[in-house]
Amino acid sequence: MKVLKFGGTSVANPENIIKVKSIVQRSPDEKSAVVVSAFGGITDVLLNTLEQAANQDLSYQKGLEEIEKRHISVIKELLPVQRQSTILSKVKSDLNILETLLEGAFLIGEITPKLSDKVVSYGELLSSFIISEFFKSEGVDAIFKDSRELILTDNAYGKAAVNFKVTNQNCGDYFNESKHQIHVLPGFVASNSDGNSTTLGRGGSDYTAAIIAAAVNASILEIWTDVSGMYTANPKLVKQAKCVAHISYEEAMELSHFGAKVLYPPTIQPVLGKEIPIVIKNTFSPEDEGTLITKNTNGGGKTVRGISHVGNISLLSLEGPGMIGIPGISKRFFETLSVDGISVVLITQASSEHSICVGISDDDVKRATAAVNEAFEYEIARKKINPVIVEQDLTIVALVGDNMKSHQGLSGKMFSTLGRNNVNIRAIAQGASERNISAVIKKTDVKKALNSLHEEFFEENIKQLNLFVMGVGNVGSKFLTQILQQQTYLKEELKLNIRVIGMSNSRNMVFDENGINLKDWETTIAGGEKADKVKFFEKVKTLNFRNSVFVDNTASKEVAQGYPDYLKNSISVVTCNKIACSSDYDFYRELKQLAKKYNAPFLFETNVGAGLPIIDTLKNLIASGDKVKKIQAVLSGSLNFVFNNFNDQVTFHDIVKQAQEEGYTEPDPTIDLSGIDVMRKILILARESGNKLDIEQIENDAFLPKESLETNSNEAFFASLVKHEDGFQEMYKSARDEDSKLKYVAQFENGKAKVGLQQIPKGHDFYNLEGSDNIVLFFTERYPNQPMIIKGAGAGADVTASGIFADIIRIGNF
Template identity: 65%
Template structure:
C-alpha cells in the first residue's frame, strides 16, 4: 500500500482536482491507496476569518461562508455528471447549514472556544475529501472514510496529541477489512475520546498521512504539493535553488523546523520509526523526480540545504547574579512553558553571564512581561538585568548530516555573511553538527540566503549586482562592455554580473533580476524620476549581496554620497576623481569606512584611465617599497592637445577636437587649468602614504587669467580665440629649442607640482603620442631605472575598461 497526501494548492479548483484524479488513477493500477487531502486552497484560512468576524459581531462572516459554499458547488458541477450532482450538493449544503449555525452561535455569544474553532476549521477537509471521493468513484474503485472515526487524540482541540495505540488499532482493523482499491480520507481532523472534533495543528494533513502510513506499514508516503520537492533554499527568494534528490529523515526534520514549508515537521516522526520512505512530488509536474526522504542519504555534499524562519525575537537574560547560580535556566524555561511559548533557538555564554532564546515575535511582549515578573527580586537587587528584547529577526540555518565530517563550514558561512555586512546576533550549533544556525535581521534574510546558496551550491559562480549612475560616453561604453562579455565572464571566470540599477541626471530604472542591456536606453527613457537620494534608497532597500555602486560621472554631488553606500556595505567603483582629491579628512574617512564595513572602494581610473597605475602603486607599498619620486604625464587630453597643436592650427580648434573625441572632462577648463592633473598627482601621493591637500600642489598654469576666470564653456572657448597669440608663443618657444610641450606632474620629497614643460628629445616623455599617459616610479627598489607604465590615458573605451577591471578585482577579492 501507498499513502498519498495532496495539499491545498493541489485541490484548489476543478482543474487541479482533475490532475489529482489522474495521478491517483495512474498509481492505483499497481498499488492500493490511502489518499489524504487538505481543504480546497485557502478554505481553512477563510473559515477562521469567518469565525473571527462572527465573534466581532461582523455580519460579513455570512458572505465568506456563502463564497466558500459556492466554490465547492462549482467544483461539483464541473467534475460530476448531472445525474450524480444533486445528492452531493445537498450533503454539502447540509454541512454549510451546520457551519452557519456554529458561526451564528459565535456571533450571539461574541466568543469562540477552542472546541468550536476546531470544529469549524475542520470543515474544509471534511468537504474536500467527500467531494473528491465522489469524483473518484465515477471511474475508480474508491470509498470515503472520515478520519475522525480512525484517529484518536486528547482533548487539546487545536493541536491535539495522537493516541497512537488506539489509532493504530483502528486503522489496521478498518483497512484489513476494506476491499476498495482507493480510500479517500480528510487530513488535519481527528476526534478525542468523548467524540468531539479535534485538529492536529496547522499543516496537520501531512501529519495525518504520516499517521496512516505508519499504522499501515505502507510501502511509501507520498506528499504531493506545488513544488518539485525540498529545495536547497526557498526558491521564491533564491532563484538559483534546486530540488534535493535525496535527503535523510534528520535533515528533513531540521529543514522543516527551520522554515521549509514543503513538509510539516511532526510528519516525519511516525514514518521514521518504521523507516517508511517519504517522496515529495509536484502535482503539476509529476514527471519531476522530487525529493526522497529515507533513513540514510548520499554522502555527496556536506550541506544539503539552507532554510530560515522569519519574524523571530531574541530574549536575553543576563547579569552577574547568574554566574554560578543553579536553576536560572530552569526558571526561565518554566516561565516560557507555562505560557505555551515555543523556544526555537537557545544559546548561552560559557561564562553563564547570559542566556539568549529565540521565540516568535507574536509571543515576545508576553514573554518579556512574564520573565521580568519571575525574576523581579533579582532585577530589583541588580543581580539580573531586565530582559533585553530584539524583534524582527530571522534564523538562517545550514543543514546536512555530513557537516560534522567537513572542517571549516562555520568559517565559510560566517565569512560569506561578513563580507556582505550581514550582522549575526546569535549563533547556535547542536552537538550533532547537523545544523548551524545564526540569527540576523529580517531585512538581511534575502541577501543572506542568496549569499550562502552561492557559497555552498553554485559551483563558485559569484553574482555581482551593479548600480550604475552616469551613462554618457564612459557609462555607455561600460554597459556595452558588460553586455558583450557576460557569457565569457560566466564561462571563464564564473562571474554572473547583473546590472540592477541605471540612472542619469533625470531618470532611473531598477530590475532585481538584471536590466536588459540590449535595450537599456529605451527602458531608461521611460524610467521614473531620479535623484541621488532616491537612487541610493532604492539600492539600499534591495539589499542585494555583492552590490557595487558605479559612478561614471565627474559630478561633485555624486562623489559626496559614496560614504552612504560604503556604510551600507555597497562597494564603490568610480572614475570620478573629486572624492579622492577632496579634503584629506574626507579621503581618509572613505578609506576607513570602506575597511570597517568591508565595502570595496576602487578608483583605478582616477589616474591613467585603464592603465594599472594605482594598482601597481598599491602593490609596491603593500610589499614594503617606498616611493622616492614620481614623474608623470597624466593628462591624456593635454597630451592630445599639445601633440596636435602647431602653427597651422589654432589652439581653440585642437581643444574643441579633444572634447569632441571624449578626451576632456565635460568642462575642458578642468583639464587645461591643470586642476585635473593636480588631482591625479595628489591621489598618487596619498596612495604612496603622504598626507597632502590639493592646495599643497603647486600649479603653474599656462592659461591666461581671463580664461581661468570664465564660468561657462562658451566664454572659455571665446577666451582661447582671444589669446591665440599667447598659445602660439608657447609653442614657438618650445619648437625653437627642439622640445615638445608636455604637461608634467612631479612628486619629490613630499612635495608636488604640475605645469607645462619643455621636453628634450632624449627624455622618456618626448615620444609620448596621442592621448597617452606615462608614469615613472622611482622607489627604493627602482632608484635609477624607474618602473614605467605607459599607454592610452584617456577616452571612453579605456576608461570604461578600467572601471570594468575594478569590478573584476572586487569579484576576485
Template identity: 70%
Template sequence: MKVLKFGGSSVASADVIRKVKEIVLETEANKIVVVVSALGGVTDLLLDTAKSASDQDPAYKDGLKKIEKRHLEIIKNLLPVASQSSVLSKVKSELNILETLLEGAFYIGEITPRLSDKIVSFGELLSAYIISEFFRESGLGAVFKDARELLLTDHTHGKAVVNFPESNKRSKAYFTEVQSKIIVLPGFIASTADGNVTTLGRGGSDYTASILAAALDAEELQIWTDVSGMYTANPKIVKQAKPIVHISYEEAMELSHFGAKVLYPPTVQPVLDKGLPIVIKNTLDPQAGGTVITKKSPEEGRTVRGISYIPNISLLSLEGAGMIGIPGISKRLFEVLSQANISVVLITQASSEHSICIGIDDEDAAKAIREIESAFAYEISLGKIKPVIHEKDLAIIALVGDQMKNHQGLSGKMFSTLGKNNVNIRAIAQGASERNISAVIRKEDVKKALNTLHEAFFEVNTKQLNLFILGTGNVGAKLLEQLRQQRKYLKEHLRLNIRVVGISNSRTMYFEEQGIALDKWPELLVSGNKADENIFFNTIQKINARNSILVDNTASERVAAVYPKYLKQSISVVTCNKIACSSAFGQYLKLKELAKEYKAPFMFETNVGAGLPIIDTLKHLMASGDEVIAIKAVLSGSLNFIFDNFNEKTRFYEIVKTAQEEGYTEPDPKIDLSGIDVMRKILILARESGLKLELNDIENRAFLPDEALQTKDNDSFFTVLKKYEEDFQKLVKEAAAKQCKLKFVASLQNGKASVGLEHIPKGHDFYSLAGSDNIVLFYTKRYPEQPLIIKGAGAGAEVTASGIFADIIRIGNY
C-alpha cells in the same frame, strides 16, 4: 500499499483535482490511501467565519455563503449533472450543521477550542467526500472513510496527542477488511474516545498520512504539493535554488523546522521509526523528480544540504549580575515559557552565565515579556536582573546538513560571507549534533543573506555583482555596452554574473531588481523617475542586494562626498571621479579606512591613466616592500593630445575644441588645461606612495592666462583662447627653437610635487609620446636608474570605461 497526501493547493480547483485523479490512476500499488486537505483557502475561511460569529458580527453569514458557494461550484465542475443531486444534498446537509454551529457561536459570543475543532473539521470532511464521489463517478472504485473512526486522540483540542496503539489497531483492522483499491480520507481530523472531534495542528493532513503509512507498513508515503520537492533554498527568494533529489529524515526535519513548508517536522516522526521513505512531489508537474526522504542520504560528500529561514522572530534577553552562579535560573525561565505555551526556537547563553537569549515568534513576544518579568519580579526590583530586552523584526537563517559535523570552516565561511555583505548577526546557535548552524539577522536582510549563502555553498563559484551606475554620458554609455558584450564571457570564464540594477543621469533614474536589459537601457532610463541622490541611495538600501557596487562615472563633487555613506552600508565604490581621492587628506584616509572596516572595496584605478594599471602597479610595489624615490609622468591624455597636435600651422583653440568633442577632456576643458586635473592625479600617486600631501602643496606652473581661468562657461572660455592665440604660438616656437616638444609633466621627488609645461628633448622617454597617451616613470629602490615604465592610452571614454570594468572585475575576485 502507498499513501498519497494532497494538500490544499492540490485540491484548490476542479482542474487540479482532475490532475489528482490522473496521479492516483497512474500509481502502481495494490491499495492506494488518498489523504486530502480542505480545498485551498477553506480552512482560513472557516476560521475567519468562526471568529466573526464569536464576535457577534452578522457578516459571518457572508463567510458561510462563500464556503457553500466554493464547494457547490467544485461539485458542478467535477460531476456530470445526472450525478450531482445526491452529492449536493449531502454537502448541503453538512453545511446546515455547520450553520447551526456558527449560529450557536454567534448567540453565545464565544468559540471554545472544542467548537473550533468541530467547525474547521468540515473543510477536510467535505473535500474528501466530494473527491471520493468524483473518483467513484470516474470509475476508480474509490470509497470514503472518515478518519475520525480510525485516529484516536486525547482531549487536547487544536493540537491533539495521538493514541498510537489504538489508532494503529483500528487502521490495520479497517484496511485489512476493505476491498476497494482506493480509499479517500480527510486529513487533519481525529476524535476522542467519546467521539468528540479533534484536530492534529499545523501540518495535520501530512500527519494523518504519516500515521497511516506507519501503521500499515506502506511501501512509501507521497506528499503532493505545489512545488517539485524540497529545494536548497526557497525558490521564490533564491532564483538559483536547486531541487534536492535525496535527503535524510533528520535533514528534512531541520529544513522543515526552519521554514521549508512543504513538510512539517511531526510528519516525519511516525515513518521515521519504520524507516519508510517519503516522496515530495508536485501535483502541477507530476513528471518532475521531486525529493526522496529516507534514513540516510546517499550524497555523503555534500556538507550543506539546504539553507532555510524562519521569519518574524523576536529576541528576548534576560541578563544581570544576579544570574551568575545561581542554579535554576534557566529552569525558571523555560518553565515560565512552557506554562504559557510559548515555543522557543533558538537559545544562546553566555559562558559567564550573565545572560540568556531566546528566539520566539513575534506574536508571542508581548506575552512572554509579561510572564518572564512577572516570574523574576523580585530579582528585577532589586536590580539583580534587568527587565527583558526585546529586539523584534528579526529572522533566523540556518545551514542544514548531516555531513556538517566535524567539517572545519563552515561557520567561518558562513559568517564571513554574511559580514562582507553587511548582514549583521544578532545571535548564533549550533546544536551538539552539528546538523545546523543558525544565526539571527534583520528580517530585511533575509533575501540578501539567503542568496549570498546559496551562492557561497551551492553555486559553482559563480558570484553575482549588482551594479548601481551614476552617470550615463560618454564613459557610462561605453561601460554599459562593454558589460552587455561581455556578459556571457564573464559567466563562462570568470564565473561572474554582473547585473546592472540601477542607473541614473542628472535627469532621471531607473531601477530593475532582477537586472536592467542592457540593450534597452536608454529608453528605460528615459521612462524612469526624476533623479534624486537621496532616493537613489534609499532605493539601493531597500533592494538590499548582495555584492552591491556603486559605479560613479561623474565628475561631481557632490557625488564624491557621499561615498562614506555607501561604504558604511558595505556597498563597494568604483569611481573615475578624482575629487574624492584628491580631497582633504583626512577624507581620503577615511574612505580607505571605511573600505577596510566594512569590507567594501574602494576602487579608483581610472583616477590616473584611465585604463592603464598605474595605481594597481604602485600598490603592488608598495605592498612588496619597495619604496618610491621619484615619479615623472605625463598624466593628461587631453593635454598630450593637444600639444602633440598643436603647431605653427594650427590654432590652439581649435585643437582644444577637437579634444573636447572627441571625449579627451572633461566636459569643462578648463579643468584639464588649468592643470588641476594633473595636480589631482599626481596627488593621488603621492598619497598611494605613502606621502601626506594636500592639493595646495603641489606647485602648478599654469600656462593659461588668468582671464581664461575666470570664465564661467565653455563659450567664454573658447573666446578667451582665441584672444590669446599669439601667446600660445609663442610657446610652440620656443620649444621648436630648442628642438624640443611641449609636454605637461607631473613630478614627485623628495616629498614635493609639481606640474607644468616642460621642454622635452629628443631621446627622452616622453618625446615620442603621441596622441592621448599617458606615461609614468616609477623610480624606486628596485628601479633606481632605469625606471619602471607604464605607457598607453590615458584618455577617452572607451579606455576609461574599460578601466572601470577592470575594477568591477577586481571586486568580483575580492
C-alpha cells in the same frame, strides 16, 4: 499499500482535482489512501469568518457565502448533473451546521479552542467528500473515510497529540477489512475520546498521511504539492536554488523545522522508525523527479544539503550578575515559558552563565516577557537580574546537512560569508549532532543572507555581482557595452555573473531586481522614474543585494559626497570620478577606513591614467615594502592630445574643440586645461604613496591666460582661446626652436607636488609620448636610477570604461 497526500493548491479548483485523479490512477493494482487538504485558501477563510463572528461583525456572513459558493461551484463543474443532487444535499447540510456554529460564536462573542477546531475541520471534511464522489463518478473504485473515525487524540485543541496505540489499531483494522482500491480521507482533522473534532496543527494534513502510512506499513508516502521537492533554499527568494534529489529523514526534519514549507515538521516522525520512504512531488509537473527522503543517504558526499530559514522570530534575553553560579535559573526560565505554552526554537547561553538567550515566535513575545519578568520579579527588584531584553523583527537562517559533522571550517565559512555582506549575526546555535548551524539575523537581511550562503555552498563558485550604475553617458555607455559583450566569458572563465540592477543618468533612473537587459538599456532608462540621488541610494539599500557595487561614472561632487553612505552599508564603490580622492584629505582617509571597516572595496584605478594599472602598481609597490622617492608623469591624456596635435598649421581653439568632441576632455574643458585635473591625479598618487597632502599645497604653473581661466561657460572659454591664439602660437614656436615638445608635467618629490607646461628635449622619456598617451615614472628605493615606467593610452571613453570594468573584476576576485 501506499499513501498519497495532496495539499491545498493541488485541490484548489476543478482543473487541479482532475490532475489529482490522474495521479491517483497511476497505480491501479495497489491499494491507496488519498489524504487531501481543504480547497486552497478555505482554511484561512474559515478562520477569518470565525474571528469576524466572534467579534460580532455581521460581515462573517459574506465569508460563509464565499465558502458555500466555492464548494457548490466545484461540485457543479466536476460531477455529472444526475449525481449532483445527493451530493449538494449533503454539502448544504454540513454548511448549515457550520452556519449554526458561526452564529453561536457571534452570539457569545468569543472563540473557544474546541469551537475553532470544529469550524476549521469543515474545510477538509467537505473537500475530501466532494473529491471521493468525483472519483466514483469517474469509475474509480473509491470510498470516503472520515479520519476522525481513525485518528484518536487528546483534548489539546488546535494541535492535538495522537494516541498512536489506538490510532494504529483503528487504521490497521479498517484498511485490512476494506475491499475498496482508493480511500479518500480528510487531512488535518481527528477526534478525541469524547468524539469531538480536534486538529493536528496547520500543515496537519501531511501529518495525517504519515500517521496512516506508519499504521499500515505503507510502501511509500507521497506528498504532492506545488513545487518539485525540497530545494537547497527557498526558490522564491533564491532564484538559483536547486531541487535536492535524495535526502535523509534527519536532514528533512531540520529543513522543515527551519521553514521548508513543503513538509510539515512532525510528518517524518511516524514513518522514521519504520523506514517508510517519503517522496515529495509536484502535482503540476508529475514527471519531475522530486525529493526522496529515506534513511541516511551520505549526502552524495556534500556537506551542506540545504539552507533554510524561519521568520517572525524574537530573541528573549535574561541576564544579570545574580545568575552566575546560581543553579536552577535555567530551569525556572524554561519552565516559565513551558507553563505558558511558549515554544522555544533556539537556545544560546554564555559560558559565564551571565545570560540565557532564546528564540521564540513574534506572536509570543508579550506573553513571554510578562511571564518571565513575573517569575523573576524578586531578583529583578534587587537588581540581581535585569528585566527581560527583547529584540524583534529577526529571522533564523540555518545550514543543514548530515555530513556537516566534524567538517572543519563550515561555521567560519558561513559567518565570514554573512560578514562580507554586512549581515549582522545576533545569536548563534549549533546542535550537538552538528547537523545544523543556525544564526539569528535581521529579517531585512534574509534574502541577501540566503543568496550569499547559497552562492558560497551550492553554486559551483560562480559569484554574482550586482551593479548600480550612476552615469550612463560617454564612459557609462561604453562600460555597459563591455559588460554585455563579456558576460559569457566572465561566467565560463572567471566564474562571475555580473548583473546591472539599477542605473541612472541626470534625468531618469530605473531598477530591475532580475537584472536590466543591457541589449536595450537606452529604452529602459528612458521609461524610468525621475532621477534622484537620495532615492537611488535608498533603493540600493532597500534591495539589500549581496555583493552590491555602486559604480560612479560621473564627475559630480554631490555623487562623490555620497560614497560614505554606500560603504557604511557594505556596498562597494568603483569610480572614475576623481573628486572624492582629491578632495579634503580627511574625507579621503574616511573613505579608505570605511572600506576596511565594512569590508567594502573602494576602487578608483581610473582616477589616474584611465585604464592603465597605475594605482594598482603603486599599491603593490607600497605593500611589498618599497618606498616612493619621486614621481614624474604626464597624466592628462587630453592635454597630451592637444599638444601633440597643436602646431602652426592649426589653431589652439580647434584642437581643444576636437579633443572635447572625441571625449578626451571633461565636459568642462577648463578642468583639463587649467591643470586642475592633473593636480588631482598627482595628489591621488602622492596620497596612495602614503603622503598627507591637499590640493592647495600643489604648485600650479598655469599656461592659460587669466581671462580663459575665469570664464563661466564653455562658449566663453572657447571664445577666449580664439582671442589669445597668438600667445599659444608663441609657446609652440618657442618649444620648436629649442627642438623640444610641449608636455604638461606633474611631479612629486620630497613631500611637494607641482604641475605645469614644460619643454621636453629629445631623449627624455616624455618626448615621444604620442596621441593621448599617459606616462608615469616611479623612482623608488628599489628603482632609484632607472624608474618603473607605466605608459599607454590614458584617456578616452573605451579605455576608461575598461578600467572601471577591471576594478569590478577585482571585486569579484576578492
